[in-house]
Amino acid sequence: MVSEKMYELGTKKSTIRTIFEFGRKRAAEVGEDQVFDFSLGNPNVPTPDFIREAAVDILQTKAPNEIHGYTVAPGHPQVRAAVAESLNRRFDMDYEGKNIFMTAGAAAAITICFKALCEEGDEFIAFAPFFPEYRCFVESVGGRLVVVPARTEDFQIDFAAFERLLTPNTKAIIVNSPNNPSGAVYSEQTIARLAEILRQKEQAYGHPIFIISDEPYREIAFEGYTVPYVPKYYENTLVCYSYSKSFSLPGERIGYIAVPDSVADFGAVFGAIAGAARVLTHVNAPSLWQYVVARCVDKPSDISKYVENGKLLYDGLIAAGFTCVKPQGAFYLFPKCLEEDDAAFCERAKKYGLLLVPGADFGCPGYFRAAYCIKTETIRRSLPLFKKLAAEYGK
DSSP states (O other): OOHHHHHHHHHHHOOHHHHHHHHHHHHHHHHHOOEEEOOOOOOOOOHHHHHHHHHHHHHHHHHHHHHHHHTTTTTHHHHHHHHHHHHHHHHOOOOOGGGGGEEEEHHHHHHHHHHHHHHOOEEEEEEEEEEEOHHHHHHTTTTTEEEEEOOOTTOOOOHHHHHHHHOOTEEEEEEESTTTTTTTOHHHHHHHHHHHHHHHHHHHHTTTEEEEEETTTTTBBOTTTTOOOOOGTOOOOOOOOTTTTTTTTTTOOOOOEEETTTTTHHHHHHHHHHHHHHHTOOOSSHHHHHHHHHHHTOOOOOOOHHHHHHHHHHHHHHHTTOOOOOBTTEEEOOOBBBSSSSSHHHHHHGTTTTEOEEEEGGGGBEEEEEEEOOOOOHHHHHHHHHHHHHTTTTO
């Protein structure tokens, strides 16, 4: 009567959401202050005043039909031009409005790109650890997700493993930096090496291989770390961006796809993106938030709270005996569990009110994710509980 696959997706919640919902239920039972929920990547930095001021001014000064009506499918021309000009200033690109397709956030942008590129038998490669939704996004358009095992000492790319998994069926590589869940930032050396390998394989296979650069955390990079702008290193790159994290707007769903002129057959690729958006019923990105983005596109992001929280949690976990790569960006830590079974470890943590996400969901068993985009005081009060948890393992 219904699609079994869609029923399974709709009734089986993600592990992250399941843990978050458990946390809400548990808080109602024992009190909010007894639950330390590190499950959900929901920004806790307040939406900047300039965003709210821009939204209010637009609502008060523009005609209602203009604010709330349809825009053309790729986005309002003025908005696309503003985004293009900002990227040109920041990354020395030569974008125009025609290179930008406004979307309802990064999830829409990524899925549209998968749909635009995917043909029967195509493979999309992700590097563990990776955002779990990549799998259902890729499979929903008929593709196959291929996972490169993690290089856990620094969460850069294991190039030997990567090259073994490349085949003539490889259509695109997914790059997510700063990374969810590891917090790692791919170095310039890593991106340059990736580009070199892909150019060689394009020549060997006789067809383009794309990079889909998933960048919702681009602005959240800590001191000493620079996030390479991938199109500067590799021609066939599609950039998927969201303002959800940088401006604390996850519920408003606003982002874009940037398609450089350098991609193979620009017209065909951009046309396929427009077609994919159409069949995915992506009519247009939210009109009001397009206008807000145009006004605020060059405004800075306040990441000071994430820097403070990341340092506090990292130092506390290391002191408790955990092993973890130091935070470089985003707002996640990805420590090694104190036993091989990450699900069992995270279940044991619940008795201390610590809600953690098993690493197996991110393609990296034996680790756990802790989202530190929560109140600083909550992190501070959680540290003695992490110590008690570690003590159970003899740490």
